[in-house]
Amino acid sequence: SAASDVYKRQTDMLRKQLFTIALCFGFSVAFSQEVCRPQTMDELLQLIEQNNKDLKAGASQTEAFKWQARTENNLPDPEVTYSHLWGNKEGMGFTGEFIASQSFNFPTLYAQRNKLNESRFRSLDAQYAVSRQQILLQAQQACLDLIYLNQLQTLLDERLANAEALSRFYASQLEKGATNIIETNKIDLELLNARNEARQNEAARQAKLEELAALNGGVPVAFVDTVYRSAWEYPSDFEAFRVEALASLPEMQALQSDQAAASRSVAVSKQQWLPNLTLGYRMNPSSGGDRYNGVLVGISIPLFSNRGKVKQAKAERFYAETKVQSFTDTETAALRQVWVQAGKLKASADEYASVLRQQNNIALLNKAIQAGQISMIEYFVNVTTFYQSMQNYLQLQNEYQKAMAQLYRFRL
Numbered sequence: 001s002a003a004s005d006v007y008k009r010q011t012d013m014l015r016k017q018l019f020t021i022a023l024c025f026g027f028s029v030a031f032s033q034e035v036c037r038p039q040t041m042d043e044l045l046q047l048i049e050q051n052n053k054d055l056k057a058g059a060s061q062t063e064a065f066k067w068q069a070r071t072e073n074n075l076p077d078p079e080v081t082y083s084h085l086w087g088n089k090e091g092m093g094f095t096g097e098f099i100a101s102q103s104f105n106f107p108t109l110y111a112q113r114n115k116l117n118e119s120r121f122r123s124l125d126a127q128y129a130v131s132r133q134q135i136l137l138q139a140q141q142a143c144l145d146l147i148y149l150n151q152l153q154t155l156l157d158e159r160l161a162n163a164e165a166l167s168r169f170y171a172s173q174l175e176k177g178a179t180n181i182i183e184t185n186k187i188d189l190e191l192l193n194a195r196n197e198a199r200q201n202e203a204a205r206q207a208k209l210e211e212l213a214a215l216n217g218g219v220p221v222a223f224v225d226t227v228y229r230s231a232w233e234y235p236s237d238f239e240a241f242r243v244e245a246l247a248s249l250p251e252m253q254a255l256q257s258d259q260a261a262a263s264r265s266v267a268v269s270k271q272q273w274l275p276n277l278t279l280g281y282r283m284n285p286s287s288g289g290d291r292y293n294g295v296l297v298g299i300s301i302p303l304f305s306n307r308g309k310v311k312q313a314k315a316e317r318f319y320a321e322t323k324v325q326s327f328t329d330t331e332t333a334a335l336r337q338v339w340v341q342a343g344k345l346k347a348s349a350d351e352y353a354s355v356l357r358q359q360n361n362i363a364l365l366n367k368a369i370q371a372g373q374i375s376m377i378e379y380f381v382n383v384t385t386f387y388q389s390m391q392n393y394l395q396l397q398n399e400y401q402k403a404m405a406q407l408y409r410f411r412l
Contacts, residue, residue, distance in 0.1 A: 038222045041143045041229065044212065045412070048139045051217035055132055062128045069120050073113040078102045079280075093287025101280025101296050109271040116268050119261035126254035133250055136412045139215050140405050142208050143223060148398035149205045150226045155390055156198040162362060162383075163191040169370055183376050190380070228397070232404040234346055238339055241407075242332055248410040249331065255324045262317035269306070269313040276300040338406050345400035352393035362386060 039047070049055060083097045170187045173179040212221045235241035246252050278298030285291045362383065369379045 038224045040225065041140065041223075044143060044216075044221055044223060045136050045139055047219070047221070048212070048216050049132065049136065051219055052135055052215055053217050055135060058128050058131045062124045065124050066121055069117045073110060073117065076103045095284065095286040098283040098285070099280055099296060101278050101298070103276060103278045103298075103300075105276050106271065106274035109268065109274060112264070112268045112271050116261060116264040119257055119264050123254050123257035123261055126250045126257055129250035130254060133409055133412050135215060137405065137409045139212060140412070141402055142211050142215070143225075144228070144398060144401045144405060146205065146208045146212075146223050147225050147228055147401075148394055149201055149208065150224060151394050152391065153198070153201050153205065154226060155387070155394070156194065156201055158362075159387055160191075160194040160198050162366060163187070163194040166366065166369070167191045186376055186380070190383075228401050230401065230404065232401075232408050234342060234404070235339065235407070238336060241339070242335055245335055245407070245410055246328060246331060250410070252324070252327060252331070255320070255327055259317070259320040259324055262313070262320040266310065266313040266317055269310040272302060272306045272309065276302065335407065338403050342400060342403035342407060345396055345403060349393065349396040349400055352389065352396060356389060356393055359386060359389070 078100065079102075080100045081098075084094060085096065086092075086094050167187050167190075170179055170184045174181065174184050209221060209223065212223065213219060276299070278296065278300070280296035280298075282294045282296045283291060365374070365379055365382055368374045369376070374382075
């Protein structure tokens, strides 16, 4: 019947819609699982280098600047002119002039400009490398902070579990009349503090993940590492490390390329005193059928247009040389400061690790307070000291790792 046909069509349509929704949901789940798969620090840095929009814009801008430099060494446009002249008396007829010409600089100047462009290209590449290093260092520091926050979350979860267990114990003891409300309230306050710190730490973790997602071009990331996997080794010989770092830093490479370009610019400015040349073809037709053909040769001596440019180029060369020396001094001082700081952080972290390796006695404290062997004050003093020491140790490790990342940023 008609009603059954309508029902069948509606059923088929509903089945197709459900299949489409299920298929889309399956793709969505698969995509989200791929995006949110936990990544290592190296994998995250590779993703950010691929997806970061500032780096994409920087690469495009670098390419545009290179093309701009290339166009500055192009030949001028060829020139074609024609003039047609009539006589002022009958019978004079007409005469005309056709000229096709090409102007160009002295040939050796083009070779010098090509060499100048090569130095400029190296400088542009190094400037892009500086931006890349800054973004990857920011991402690396965020990853190191996440490792610290993940470690701290584990510690806070342990503290929260201990507080919850102790709260349940004292609640049962209060019902039996074996304790008083004052001690129970102290335990409940410890439980409240533990929950609050765990929430705040989780909020800090989410903020770091959002920072990484922004660096990753808006694509969410997942990072759950709790162990520092870096291969950095504290450099005991600062002078040897300084030489390696300065030679590898893209900032230094950019300044050295600028210095080479400035030196090459002096040679170009001197070459520009050479005359400019013009070659062409000239033809003069007339009404009598006569025609003159010839060659056009011209020369332009830059008596005024190049005045002061050599002095300008030499001043720019001096500026570039001074910038290299200034950066060397400034960066050496900055590297030494971070190197000294990293050494002190390493020593402090090693001391904490040595002491804390033998001080994890939370389980013993829980048994002791439940058995009535220690007072509530003794328990809180010991527990607070232990957790504060652990947090200090984790923070020292984090600061040491970030200092080492700053020292070895030239390896990114």
